Amino acid sequence: MREAPFGGFPHFLLYSTLHHTTAMTVTTTLFEQIEKDYVQAYKARDSVRLTVLRLLKTAVKNRLVDLRRPGGSLSDEEMLDVIVKEGKQRQDSIEQYTAAQRPDLAEKEAAELAVLKDYLPKALGQEELTALIESTITALGAASPKDMGRVISTIMSSHKGQVDGKALSEAVKKRLQS
Structure with missing residues (x-):
């Protein structure tokens, strides 16, 4: 054997x-x-x-x-x-x-x-999202609704899967119009 x-x-x-x-x-x-x-x-x-x-x-x-x-x-x-x-x-x-x-x-x-x-990163809360929008707007020097695309693309690329695009768009639009 x-x-x-x-x-x-x-x-x-x-x-x-x-x-x-x-x-x-x-x-x-x-x-x-x-x-x-x-x-x-x-x-x-x-x-x-x-x-x-x-x-x-x-x-x-x-x-x-x-x-x-x-x-x-x-x-x-x-x-x-x-x-x-x-x-x-x-x-x-x-x-x-x-x-x-x-x-x-x-x-x-x-x-x-x-x-x-279960397979996505934890979604950002409303307060976290607002703080993120503020810091991104400040960092990019965004001042008008024309800058909305840059702000959204920056946030979406750095926080993929954590942010709902529709909610982000509405929040950024509201912030830049005020």
């Missing part, structure tokens, strides 16, 4: 052990976290989370194809863009279902949105 290589360990166990040990020491990317959560949701039979993560993985693959990087990966910033886009779609659906008197579908979309929010 032939002895197994690597001191008696079957090679597939050694590879598996090495692979998992190195994966644990490296910080996990957002996509890796989504993959782990997908497996956990599958095992727990959490249908809402499983559906959302499945759709999110599909959106990521579609984004990779759009970027002509099939088989590649997205950076965490690009992943945030995909998650924000999916969240906006859910929010729009909630508004449409509510207007159409379909609370059952609105609740389903709200549950999906809650899952997506």
Whole structure:
């Protein structure tokens, strides 16, 4: 009988052990976290989370194809863009279902949105947003509504996923008009 290589360990166990040990020491990317959560949701039979993560993985693959990087990966910033886009779609659906008197579908979309929010950075509160707008306006020297685009783009680029664009736009417009 032939002895197994690597001191008696079957090679597939050694590879598996090495692979998992190195994966644990490296910080996990957002996509890796989504993959782990997908497996956990599958095992727990959490249908809402499983559906959302499945759709999110599909959106990521579609984004990779759009970027002509099939088989590649997205950076965490690009992943945030995909998650924000999916969240906006859910929010729009909630508004449409509510207007159409379909609370059952609105609740389903709200549950999906809650899952997506788990992967986004914590949203800024109203006070934090106001302080951020003030400091950005001061830093850029913005004085009129013409500067609104610069202020919004600066804030959105530095606080991706933390700020709702619609609320930011209204707050900046209100501040610059006063």
